[in-house]
Amino acid sequence: MQIVANAESVQLQAKLFRGFGDSARLGILQALKNGPLNVTEIVAITGMSQSNTSNHLRCLRECGLVAAEQQGKYALYRLSDDRVGDLLATAESLLSDVARGIYECTRYNLPRDISQEQV
């Protein structure tokens, strides 16, 4: 009997979610929902630096959330699986109901300048 999944599996799953758990990566995934894009396009859309974009893409690729295909000098990226889109959609739906709570989640989060600390 095991009430919770084994530790290793939990770690893997946490890792998977961490792929989504950064606004830079999530921005990339959102962009790819609409279809494949090359790195230059992703850089343009997200406004991130090229190296940062590339670093995050590597993470996403190694974590299995996106797949890449070399096309001449371009690297075309796309979501690796429909379930990636599913997760995004479910999260969006859930979010619309709990957004207020998320805003108030102070312990781990948002850049300082966003919180309007009441003195």
Place this chain on the structure above:
Amino acid sequence: MQIVANAESVQLQAKLFRGFGDSARLGILQALKNGPLNVTEIVAITGMSQSNTSNHLRCLRECGLVAAEQQGKYALYRLSDDRVGDLLATAESLLSDVARGIYECTRYNLPRDISQEQV
């Protein structure tokens, strides 16, 4: 026209995923899949310290992933919404197909001692 969701919404969603993106919190969520638990039970199941458990529970609560109800001196926690369980299930399914990739995701992750670095 906006190709990607606005930055604020992406931040919120990333935050939501980050709720799942830590093995301590994910372990708690997994445990709660089987039904409500109080803090003492969660501490026992996860083996984490009481304060650490409580800190993570706060995060989960404030992020809207779990709900708490005071019962005498016990605080009963449960998943706040079916979609939380849905996300866990979808992730598990996706994971079974991409587990290998996740293992190899080196840039951001796993405790050092787990990777078996080939020299």
Place this chain on the structure above:
DNA sequence: TTTATGTATCATAATATGATGATATATTAT
């Protein structure tokens, strides 16, 4: 072959996150 373009890699510095121990608070039991 030189130059320009697209992408990847790496070291580093800044920041965010997580675990711990001490302590506070609340509820129940004696």
Place this chain on the structure above:
DNA sequence: ATAATATATCATCATATTATGATACATAAA
């Protein structure tokens, strides 16, 4: 009222993660 139990909070340190800038490595164009 005192003690015991259940939970929450907080400061702090260690660690992990992120963004950046420099640079390398391709591919394609001139």
